[in-house]
Amino acid sequence: MGIHIEKVDLPGIGIRHDLVTEGGRRISVVSHRDGERDLGIFDMDDPDACRDSIPLNDDEAAALADVLGASVMLSRLTSLSDETAGLYTEQIALPTDSPYLNRTLGATKARTRTHASIVAIVRDGAIIPSPTPAEPLRAGDVIVGVGTREGLDGVARLLSNGPG
Amino acid sequence: MHETTLLLIEVGALLLGMSLLGRLALATGISPIPFYLVLGLAFGNGGFVPLDASEEFFQTSAEIGVILLLVLLGLEYTAPELVGSLRSARSAGLVDAALNALPGAALALLLGWGPVAAVALAGVTWVSSSGVIAKLLRDLGRLSNRETPAILAVLVIEDLAMAFYLPVLSAIVVGVSLMQGAISVAVAVAVVTLILYVALRHGHIVSRLFPADEHEPLLLGVLGLTMLVAGLAAEVSVSAAVGAFLVGIALSGRVATNASQVLTPLRDLFAAIFFVFFGLTTDWSELISMLVPALALAGVTIVTKLITGAYAARRAGVGALGQWRAGFSLAPRGEFSIVIAGLAVSAGVAPQLAPLAAAYVLITIIAGTFLARMPDAPWFRAAVLRRRARATA
Numbered sequence: 001m002g003i004h005i006e007k008v009d010l011p012g013i014g015i016r017h018d019l020v021t022e023g024g025r026r027i028s029v030v031s032h033r034d035g036e037r038d039l040g041i042f043d044m045d046d047p048d049a050c051r052d053s054i055p056l057n058d059d060e061a062a063a064l065a066d067v068l069g070a071s072v073m074l075s076r077l078t079s080l081s082d083e084t085a086g087l088y089t090e091q092i093a094l095p096t097d098s099p100y101l102n103r104t105l106g107a108t109k110a111r112t113r114t115h116a117s118i119v120a121i122v123r124d125g126a127i128i129p130s131p132t133p134a135e136p137l138r139a140g141d142v143i144v145g146v147g148t149r150e151g152l153d154g155v156a157r158l159l160s161n162g163p164g
Numbered sequence: 165m166h167e168t169t170l171l172l173i174e175v176g177a178l179l180l181g182m183s184l185l186g187r188l189a190l191a192t193g194i195s196p197i198p199f200y201l202v203l204g205l206a207f208g209n210g211g212f213v214p215l216d217a218s219e220e221f222f223q224t225s226a227e228i229g230v231i232l233l234l235v236l237l238g239l240e241y242t243a244p245e246l247v248g249s250l251r252s253a254r255s256a257g258l259v260d261a262a263l264n265a266l267p268g269a270a271l272a273l274l275l276g277w278g279p280v281a282a283v284a285l286a287g288v289t290w291v292s293s294s295g296v297i298a299k300l301l302r303d304l305g306r307l308s309n310r311e312t313p314a315i316l317a318v319l320v321i322e323d324l325a326m327a328f329y330l331p332v333l334s335a336i337v338v339g340v341s342l343m344q345g346a347i348s349v350a351v352a353v354a355v356v357t358l359i360l361y362v363a364l365r366h367g368h369i370v371s372r373l374f375p376a377d378e379h380e381p382l383l384l385g386v387l388g389l390t391m392l393v394a395g396l397a398a399e400v401s402v403s404a405a406v407g408a409f410l411v412g413i414a415l416s417g418r419v420a421t422n423a424s425q426v427l428t429p430l431r432d433l434f435a436a437i438f439f440v441f442f443g444l445t446t447d448w449s450e451l452i453s454m455l456v457p458a459l460a461l462a463g464v465t466i467v468t469k470l471i472t473g474a475y476a477a478r479r480a481g482v483g484a485l486g487q488w489r490a491g492f493s494l495a496p497r498g499e500f501s502i503v504i505a506g507l508a509v510s511a512g513v514a515p516q517l518a519p520l521a522a523a524y525v526l527i528t529i530i531a532g533t534f535l536a537r538m539p540d541a542p543w544f545r546a547a548v549l550r551r552r553a554r555a556t557a
Contacts, residue, residue: 008313011249011320012240012298016308028308033421040308045549048486050308 029061037061066125090152091122092159094141099162106133113163114154116147170217178203178215182436193303194533195296197439197498198526204443205451205522215444222441228391229438230506231408232431233499235390237294237323238412239424243364246324246413253317256476260318261325263468265290271461277514280336284508287329288521289465293498294319296529300493300536311486314476315493326500327356327409331402333504337511352402356410363414376418383426386415405503435499442502443522450519458523466531469494484548488539495532501525 006018014032021027026042028050035058040050056064094101100108110118121128121135122142128135137143145155181203182196189196207215215222250257268289272282297319306312331352336345363370374385390411397407415423473491482490505521508514538544 009245009248010307010313011245011316012294013307013316016313030307038305038307042308046483046485046545048310048482049489050305053305053308 039064063125069127086148087146088149088152089119089144089146090156092143092145092152092156094137094139094143095160096139098137098159100137100159101139102136104133105131105135105137108137108158109163110145110155110158113158114147114151116145116151116155118143118145118155120144167217171221174215174218175221178207178218178440182440186436195293195299195496195498195529196436197293197296198529200436200439201443201502201522201526204440205446205448206443208444208446219444222437222444225434226438226441227404229431229434229436229441230405230503231390231394232427233295233435233438233503234405234408235386235412236424236427236431238409239415239420239427241320241323241413242416242420243367243413246320246364249317249320250324253314253321253476253479256314256318256472256479257321257325259475260322260469260472261290263472264465267461267464267468271457272514272517275457275516277517281508281514281517283333283336284504284513284517285520287326287333287504288497288501288517288524289461291322291326291497291500291504292319292469292494293496293500293529294323296496296498296532297493300496300533304536304540306489306493309486309489311477311480311482311490314480314482315473315490318472318476318494322500323409327360327406328353330406330504330507331356331397334403334507334511337508337513351400355397355400355402356406359407359410360413363410367414367416370414371416371419374415374419374423376422379422379426382419382423386411386419386423386427387430403507439502442506442518446518446522450516451523454516454520454523458520458527461520462524462527462531465497466495466528466535484552485539485545488544488548489536492532492535492538495535496529497525498529 003019006020008016008018010016010030014030016028016030018026018028025044026047028040028042030038030040030053032038037056037058039054039056039061041052041054043049043051105118105121108118110116119130120143121131121137122144123138123140143155143159145152147155182200185199185203186196189199265286268285268287269282272285273279277285297315301307301312301315332349335348335352338345338348373389375381390408393411394404394407397410398404412420470488470491473489473494474487477487477490501521502525505517509518539548
């Protein structure tokens with residue numbers, strides 16, 4: 001996990017943070033004093049030059065950070081399945097015609113019915129970890145479940161067809 | 165016509181003209197400074213239409229313009245940035261000073277203008293324009309580039325060096341005896357060191373004097389303190405500009421951010437008038453007679469700046485293309501060169517210095533704008549990469 005982020009002062013302008021990926025690509029974020037941010041993607045041939053610099057405002061930068069951060073959490077969850085035999089994690093998009101749309105998570109009784117646990121909900125790029133039974137399910141939610149293969153298939157069926 | 169009416173007409177017409185030229189500058193991607201200089205040259209001494217009624221107004225505004233240029237320059241830098249740049253780019257700063265000050269000094273001696281003019285012209289060729297260069301880096305999307313911190317560090321050191329150079333220059337242009345001159349230089353350096361120490365160590369105390377979030381009292385307060393300190397500094401023969409620069413450095417945090425926000429439009433107005441005024445007081449015909457030495461000087465010092473930038477970038481571990489980019493970015497001279505020339509000429513040192521500096525700044529800004537883009541051109545990249553491939557083979 002040795003991710004190294006380099007911080008460089010830009011006198012009169014702000015601060016730059018650089019990240020070099022495992023594949024050798026460099027990504028930089030210039031934070032201007034006035035809150036504006038530039039996302040820089042570096043050139044392949046000339047590792048000192050930024051090929052494209054994309055200006056982001058405060059909200060756009062925060063949204064992008066959320067998306068990037070959330071996917072990191074999800075991929076860590078998924079890596080669990082490689083280590084524990086017979087236990088899987090799965091991301092299930094809530095079907096648009098789900099009978100549980102706008103009802104609470106508790107109403108699905110998912111754990112009792114399928115023996116799989118719902119450990120997180122991803123909503124609008126943000127993550128809701130360990131949701132309580134009172135958490136309502138919204139259109140566009142992605143449900144993160146942990147369980148056996150049959151259990152997770154059961155959750156997917158339950159969310160689209162109800163307890164039927 | 166009434167005097168004030170005439171003044172309004174002259175100032176209004178000139179500001180409108182400046183606005184049109186500013187749009188032209190935007191369209192061509194060149195800094196507006198050369199355009200303002202040319203506009204000033206077209207009027208004023210030896211120009212088409214002499215502006216009489218507004219001369220005093222322009223003179224006062226130009227002085228305020230210099231002060232505002234410097235206070236905003238100071239506001240841009242925080243104390244840790246100054247100290248950090250001094251530490252990281254000290255040797256690049258020394259190379260910069262030696263390589264770029266010497267050609268100016270040599271030319272002044274060659275033209276027989278004497279040692280005082282040599283010191284002034286050395287300053288003119290030494291300092292790059294932080295304003296023009298910062299804008300260029302932004303426009304070309306190079307703020308994320310790895311050579312950019314090296315360029316900025318050189319600029320910071322130059323600006324800081326100006327805090328010592330300007331008072332020394334103002335002390336020697338007065339033209340007193342060697343002993344008196346030495347004393348006033350010593351006094352000037354001591355005063356700058358003291359203010360700089362207070363600014364760097366106790367800047368937060370000065371900042372507490374101002375309400376950070378009330379724009380009107382903040383504007384009046386910072387402007388008032390700046391002009392007061394600038395005036396007092398000029399009184400003890402530390403140039404007014406340096407006093408303003410030190411006030412800018414002393415302010416920090418939210419006060420500095422908001423002060424630079426409220427002062428920027430004022431700076432844009434008065435600094436533009438300053439460049440026009442410098443053109444106004446410079447004679448067109450003299451500028452043409454100074455064109456050849458200015459071209460030669462620009463040619464030499466663009467190469468020395470190229471070496472300086474490449475050296476600074478190489479020390480920061482930047483590759484060949486980045487070194488070219490850093491070198492060419494540093495070419496434009498601007499506000500400080502004009503400030504220095506104005507200071508020397510108003511004290512009666514070598515009057516040809518003004519047209520020479522004007523021509524020199526015009527050439528370096530225009531050439532620099534094009535040179536800075538050159539390393540992005542495909543043929544240039546290919547040539548540099550080919551050379552690198554040959555060198556490693």
